[in-house]
Amino acid sequence: MPSRIVTLRVNDAERELIAKPSTTLLSALRESFGLMGAKRGCAQGGCGACTVLLDGRPVVSCLIPVVTVEGSTVRTVEGLADGDRLTDVQEAFVDHFATQCGFCTPGMIMSATALLDRNPNPAREDVTEAICGNVCRCTGYEPIVTAVLAAAERRRAAEGATELTEAEV
Incomplete structure (x- = not known):
């Protein structure tokens, strides 16, 4: 399967990347968008270090192929604070x-x-x-x-x- 363009709304901004079918949401966040808050821990969905909110629900981003969440809204820990004001x-x-x-x-x-x-x-x-x-x-x-x-x-x-x-x- 060839790579394709995936569009997401990440921390209130429309973002695009070219992704292979095997590219995880975690890899897209870290490698394509430079968002390092979600951590690569076990890479098997067992540790929760990569948890983000996907359409408002917590998910382990290491298990989700980014091509399957086209058009979704993602919130990472970087997107929670309002400037210097913590939640x-x-x-x-x-x-x-x-x-x-x-x-x-x-x-x-x-x-x-x-x-x-x-x-x-x-x-x-x-x-x-x-x-x-x-x-x-x-x-x-x-x-x-x-x-x-x-x-x-x-x-x-x-x-x-x-x-x-x-x-x-």
Whole structure:
């Protein structure tokens, strides 16, 4: 099968690349677009280091042929922050020491972001289920779970403040 042009929306920008059928989404992100946040770990879908959001859902990008996601929307960890302003999840990871070596951190943040986008009030079990596909060899997971729960609380508090402000107007 010959190479073909693939168009994606990556971090809010339309992007194109010429891809072989064997080119993975991870390879496209790293090698064609220079986005190094998603890590190449096991290359078998087992570690979660390459997790990105594909049309809003967390996926391991090392297993997805990029030609199969033509026209999709991809969000990487680089596309989360607003300039220098970190997201609530990123801030919580910093505040709760949820990183050590940092290799798993982008994938963990993407899985946590997807969870909080669909469930603003997760239970501890929801968090552990959401990150179960992400392997961390350093933290013991406790700081990560704590950070995600703290991010959920921040997000709810911020939304409450926004609702109050809108109601006051």
